[in-house]
Amino acid sequence: MSAAMDVQPDKTSRLRDSHGFLDRVIGELRSVQSPQKDTLVGVLQYLSDHIRVTRSEIGALRGDQVNPQLFGNTADELEEIVSETARAANRIMDAAEAIETVATAVDPASAAALMEAVTNIYEASSFQDITGQRITKAVRALQSMEAKLASLMDAFGPPDGTDAPAPAEADGDARLLNGPQLEKNVSRQTDIDALFESLG
């Protein structure tokens, strides 16, 4: 078959090139006089049709349904949440520090009550750190999805572009940076203490 001669082992060849090749193979097979060809042509035609539909669906993502800035804007919004919560946490601590100062000028019982409340405020203010880390994880996930979608769109349809590299899997110490765990998976301080003690 002459179509086979057209295929080059080129790393930059795209799915659409392969699809074109597949259609040419099907065309040439149809002209072959062989009793077994119908089954093979049927299977290849099914594959070709499936690729065509998928390309069409992926191509639709280039249209108005998906704003190309969607991921970037969403990431910006999430990062703004981190900034806003930081500002809020600092205002809360401004107030707590003011209360702590006042506590030094009141009777001991009142001072103790105020200091306990202030301590609770400081402890609770760590929400900003935790939520910030969670949001950062979400932003990274969005960026990863954006890269994968761009790669998919590039592979399935025009215009020409370069293949997006596959995101590198974390290894070494980087695999240890997972941030806060979901509530259902989180280890309590008592769990950590027990583990720590068991390690000697």
Next chain:
Amino acid sequence: MTLNKNMRVFIVDDYTTMLRILRNLLRQLDINNVEEANDGENAYHMMHKSPPDLIISDWNMAPVTGLELLRKVRADAKLKHIPFIMVTAESKTENVIIAKQAGVSNYIVKPFNAETLRAKIASVCGAMA
């Protein structure tokens, strides 16, 4: 266990909010001699110039993580004896094991409370005394 109120504590976290929380909670423990840095690299250079009595560090920071800071501290003859508490949201078993192997003195999971902080400081400073 009574804490040494005069100890110099070095706190490291890339979230300024957390640095402020730690500083405030330490002040409530009457520990006022506190220095801070936003990342492991700066922290290492600062504490190498003037070694503290205790290091309290976050893990997840860039460009130098808390784990890398811990390893640098433990590899540094001038700093290796200093108690090092990791305060982090990284709570997987693997993290605790690796931190322990790297020489961490104790491990606090965020979010934490003031009593946990006090107890861990008392524990490591007593153990290292």
